[in-house]
Amino acid sequence: MSDPQDDRDQNGRARFEAFLASPAHKTKKDKPEHADDPVVDGEEALGPPDWAKQGRNAPHGWKAVGDTFTEE
Amino acid sequence: MTYHPAYQKQGDGSQCQWQNCGPTSFAMAVDRDWVGARKGGPVPIRNKIALYCPGTNSTQNNAAVKALYATAMTAAFDMPWGSWLDGLVAGRGSCIVIRYSVVHGTPYDACRTFDGLHWVYVNERRWNATTGRYEVLVYDPLADHRYSWIPQGPQWWPQSLLQSAAQAVQADHYVDASFTRDTVGSIHRVLYAGGALRAKPTVASAQVGSLPFGALLWTGPSVAGGAWTINGKPGSRWVPTKVGTVSGYAALGWFQGPTGAIG
Numbered sequence: 001m002s003d004p005q006d007d008r009d010q011n012g013r014a015r016f017e018a019f020l021a022s023p024a025h026k027t028k029k030d031k032p033e034h035a036d037d038p039v040v041d042g043e044e045a046l047g048p049p050d051w052a053k054q055g056r057n058a059p060h061g062w063k064a065v066g067d068t069f070t071e072e
Numbered sequence: 073m074t075y076h077p078a079y080q081k082q083g084d085g086s087q088c089q090w091q092n093c094g095p096t097s098f099a100m101a102v103d104r105d106w107v108g109a110r111k112g113g114p115v116p117i118r119n120k121i122a123l124y125c126p127g128t129n130s131t132q133n134n135a136a137v138k139a140l141y142a143t144a145m146t147a148a149f150d151m152p153w154g155s156w157l158d159g160l161v162a163g164r165g166s167c168i169v170i171r172y173s174v175v176h177g178t179p180y181d182a183c184r185t186f187d188g189l190h191w192v193y194v195n196e197r198r199w200n201a202t203t204g205r206y207e208v209l210v211y212d213p214l215a216d217h218r219y220s221w222i223p224q225g226p227q228w229w230p231q232s233l234l235q236s237a238a239q240a241v242q243a244d245h246y247v248d249a250s251f252t253r254d255t256v257g258s259i260h261r262v263l264y265a266g267g268a269l270r271a272k273p274t275v276a277s278a279q280v281g282s283l284p285f286g287a288l289l290w291t292g293p294s295v296a297g298g299a300w301t302i303n304g305k306p307g308s309r310w311v312p313t314k315v316g317t318v319s320g321y322a323a324l325g326w327f328q329g330p331t332g333a334i335g
Contacts, residue, residue, distance in 0.1 A: 002199040003206065008161045013257075016158035020146065028131075029149040029248070035127035035169065036188025037091050038214065040083070043185055048221040 074196045074256060075333040077103035077165070078111065079225040082213035086115050088125030095121070096213035097167040097193040098133040098145070098250070104165040104195065105143040105252050107328075107335030109263035109303075112141055114213075127189070130250050133167070142286050144253065150246040153235055157197070159249075160208070163256030166194045168249040170237035180229050182214035182222050189241060190214070197231060206231040253288070255335045260327040262287045263335070264303055269320040273297025273310030281318045283326055289313045294324050302326060 002009065019025055082096040083089050095117035102112030120136035121128055130147045137143040145167070148159070160166055173187035193211040200207050207228040217224035239245040253259070267283030268275075274297050283289070290313060297310035302325030309324040327334050 006206070008157055012158040012161035013163065013254075016155065016162040016164075019151070019155045019158065020148075024155075025151070026149040027147050034129050034189070035091075035093050035191050036186075037125075037127060038093070038172070038183050038186040038188070038190065040090055040183055040185065040214075043183060043222075044219060046184055048219070049179075049181075049184075 073333075074163075075104060075107045075329065075331070075335060076195060076209075076226070077101075077108070077193075077211070079211055079215075080114065080213065081216035082114060083216050083218060084114065086118070088118050091125040091127055092118055093191040093213045094128035094133050094167075095136070097191040097211070098137050100193040100211050101145060101165050101167055101250070101252050102137050102141045102143045104193075104255060105335070106141070106261065106263060107255065107333045108330045109335075110141055112137060112143070116140055128191075130167075130248065134250055145250040146253075147250045149248050150242075150244070151249065153239055153245070153247055156238070156247050156249055157231075159251050160194060160197055163254035165196075165252040165255075166249050167191055168194055168234075168238055168247060169241050170234065171240035172237070174237040174240045175233070178233060180210070180212070180215075180223060180227055180233065182212050182216070186214075194234065195226070198228070200228070203230075208234050210234060258290055258292070259288050260291050261335055262289060262326050263329060264326060267302075267322060267326040269313065269315050269318060269322055271320055273321040275300055275323075277321070280320045281315045283313075283315065283322055287315075289315065289322075291322070291327065295321075297321065297323075300325055302328075303330075305332075 077100045082092040092114045095114035099112030117136045121132045134145045172190045175181045195209040197208045208231050210229045211226045215223040238247040262283045265285040268279045269281035270277040292312040294309040294311045299308045300323040307325050310321045313322050
């Protein structure tokens with residue numbers, strides 16, 4: 001089952017190849033974007049968020065375990 | 073099944089750790105490109121860029137991973153979100169820039185004190201029938217579980233959350249990203265040196281050519297054949313392929329990463 005409005009699993013590959021070959025595909029940017037510097041100080045002072053205080057696991061019950069992904 | 077690269081965190085204690093979201097995301101893209109046979113690292117990528125320690129962009133990271141690991145990424149700037157999604161489902165992994173403030177308030181938030189631009193690596197998407205939504209497997213380099221409430225490793229984000237965060241980078245809602253090659257289709261990389269192209273699917277058959285290390289070759293459906301051992305792993309499946317104008321068979325192991333995944 002999937003969203004019937006989303007045809008990407010059937011047509012996405014062909015459409016992407018067409019996009020790469022089209023003039024809309026920009027491989028350069030006049031002003032390259034830079035990722036900003038994360039500010040990680042202060043996270044501990046904020047303490048755990050409300051959902052964590054309630055004893056729930058991150059996030060929405062989905063947790064990655066090694067190379068498999070299980071619902072908790 | 074799509075190969076899952078090993079997760080890497082940017083907070084590794086290196087000099088530029090908190091500015092290395094780009095090199096870390098592109099390192100995981102290298103792992104995808106080589107299906108685990110080679111793994112990139114944020115420190116070598118940062119050293120190749122040789123700037124200490126501003127944030128990094130597509131152009132810098134693409135050049136670094138190509139020089140270090142022969143991983144050719146496809147950069148795309150100002151692309152519609154729909155085209156980015158098409159690329160993801162087309163068998164490619166993607167490094168994409170997001171605005172981190174959009175993630176705040178969700179359980180996927182790995183740094184509540186950071187609002188700026190951030191690279192993440194996205195491996196694939198899936199339909200979650202339980203939640204009735206598409207989800208994308210996001211490798212956020214900040215998701216290192218350094219506190220108990222911070223996510224650990226790859227997470228299935230709602231596709232809508234990633235879309236909102238990526239489209240918040242620019243006022244026109246276009247997104248910037250780089251893609252790995254298609255590792256799911258019928259073009260695969262020769263992952264190890266010393267491969268032979270043989271006339272028939274057995275090591276006893278005449279060698280008609282060599283498999284160039286790192287080359288991307290078309291391969292057909294695998295067939296049963298003689299036993300082989302490659303990179304310490306045994307098998308007996310062979311694939312038809314072509315090197316230049318010479319056709320033949322190659323042991324499947326030349327295209328299999330350490331986990332057995334084909335890339």
